[in-house]
Amino acid sequence: MSHSTTALEPRTINTPDLQLRPLTEADEPAVAEALLDAGILRWAAGRSVTEAATGDRARIWLAPRLSCWDSGAAVFAIAGPGHGTLLGSLGIREVNRLPDQAVVTYWVTPAARGRGLAARALDTAARWAFTPVADGGLGLHRITLDHAVRNVGSCRVATRAGFLLEGTMRDFYVDTDGIRHDSHLHARLASDGPAA
Ligand SMILES: CC(C)(COP(=O)(O)OP(=O)(O)OC[C@H]1O[C@@H](n2cnc3c(N)ncnc32)[C@H](O)[C@@H]1OP(=O)(O)O)[C@@H](O)C(=O)NCCC(=O)NCCS
Numbered sequence: 001m002s003h004s005t006t007a008l009e010p011r012t013i014n015t016p017d018l019q020l021r022p023l024t025e026a027d028e029p030a031v032a033e034a035l036l037d038a039g040i041l042r043w044a045a046g047r048s049v050t051e052a053a054t055g056d057r058a059r060i061w062l063a064p065r066l067s068c069w070d071s072g073a074a075v076f077a078i079a080g081p082g083h084g085t086l087l088g089s090l091g092i093r094e095v096n097r098l099p100d101q102a103v104v105t106y107w108v109t110p111a112a113r114g115r116g117l118a119a120r121a122l123d124t125a126a127r128w129a130f131t132p133v134a135d136g137g138l139g140l141h142r143i144t145l146d147h148a149v150r151n152v153g154s155c156r157v158a159t160r161a162g163f164l165l166e167g168t169m170r171d172f173y174v175d176t177d178g179i180r181h182d183s184h185l186h187a188r189l190a191s192d193g194p195a196a
Pocket of ligand 1: 039040043044106107108109112113114115116117118119146147148151152153154156157160
């Protein structure tokens, strides 16, 4: 799932209002419930998951993400402050496939939505990824994300977390029904400074 050959050290990042931590096998029930959500399946689960039987989806989703740090991808569970219950997931992938760059993806469980959690998690993850390697970060300069134009909530998340809209990629995303969607490309640079 990553093009980087450099293993990453698994991280837990705590802020006053959320925690980003590595996924564990104990997250499987919460992932299974999340993967019942049509929005997560349509926009964020990936074809290997959506094409599998419902009962197999959590295991198929989770397995590569448990070992992803070894192959240079940082996929976190998003949890509440100081406790580990999974409320969502955020992945920084393709780390250094292009030098100093990566791609980020995210989802939040239906029960945890409506509180700006994804934008706060995204800002937290970006600030860590921009931190120099010597100081425990990934030393990245540019992080991109894409979302189907019609996924307006994801556009708000990106903008709120300081990922500026750079353009529209025509027919970029193929959803679970095989329908092609135009997608927005957003990016945040280390030199952009803090999100508003
Ligand atoms: C996108 C997602 C992560 C946002 O979850 P969240 O952090 O709880 O987001 P919130 O409900 O707090 O909403 C964030 C913003 O989007 C807006 N928003 C949310 N859903 C919206 C919708 N359907 N239409 C318009 N605006 C919407 C909110 O009003 C809010 O705007 P604000 O920042 O101006 O206040 C979540 O809906 C999700 O997991 N969706 C399915 C998977 C997905 O789409 N992942 C992204 C793939 S690119």
